[in-house]
Amino acid sequence: MSVRTNDQILHDRVNLPRLVKRLEKSVSEDDWSDGSQRDTWIKAQGTLQRIRHARLLLKNVEVDDHGTSPASEHRYQRLRATLDQVEAFVTEIEQKAAPPLKRPIPILPSIRPPKTKAADLETIPVEATLIPTEDTIQSVPSADDLIPFGRNATHFSESLVKDKSVVEAMQEKIEGNFDFMKKQRIRLRDFRGKSGSTTCLVIMSLLVVLVAFMLMVLVIRVT
Numbered sequence: 001m002s003v004r005t006n007d008q009i010l011h012d013r014v015n016l017p018r019l020v021k022r023l024e025k026s027v028s029e030d031d032w033s034d035g036s037q038r039d040t041w042i043k044a045q046g047t048l049q050r051i052r053h054a055r056l057l058l059k060n061v062e063v064d065d066h067g068t069s070p071a072s073e074h075r076y077q078r079l080r081a082t083l084d085q086v087e088a089f090v091t092e093i094e095q096k097a098a099p100p101l102k103r104p105i106p107i108l109p110s111i112r113p114p115k116t117k118a119a120d121l122e123t124i125p126v127e128a129t130l131i132p133t134e135d136t137i138q139s140v141p142s143a144d145d146l147i148p149f150g151r152n153a154t155h156f157s158e159s160l161v162k163d164k165s166v167v168e169a170m171q172e173k174i175e176g177n178f179d180f181m182k183k184q185r186i187r188l189r190d191f192r193g194k195s196g197s198t199t200c201l202v203i204m205s206l207l208v209v210l211v212a213f214m215l216m217v218l219v220i221r222v223t
Contacts, residue, residue, distance in 0.1 A: 016057040044094035
């Protein structure tokens, strides 16, 4: 919920009674029977929209009025009752002036079914489908035409055999490289562990020598 400023609160308090008074005046003084039925319906729609806006203003004013007094409560009830009366009057006029609903004319009954002709239902003779023609005989491939396909298939199978041998050789090389790298990684790990322990031993030896030297110097000075 957004925070309303003091200007907005004051604006709603001032506009609410003015709007309710104009709505009450339009109901009591305007001639709703003047004009066409469509114009009356449009006018009623606009008035109902203004009534909904007035109810929203009334709600906001009541929420913002933290120190509600009996006088303000009476004023709010009077405004709400006036809006109820105006809305009931305008709603009745809007329902009477509303244009009647017309159902659209169905389209399916107006569509004529397609007409079929007897000539379209003639079937092709069976003899015409069974007797081979010269074109169908020429379209059947001969044995000589199939020789190049056999050669191509043989060449393709030989190429696959060669590629398979190459792939197997590459696989063996890759596996050998993997084993070599695995052994090198293990040796490197062992060397790193040994070098770390040797470094620690050297540092500890230096510290022991340094402490012994300092103790020796201290003993010489004291004596």
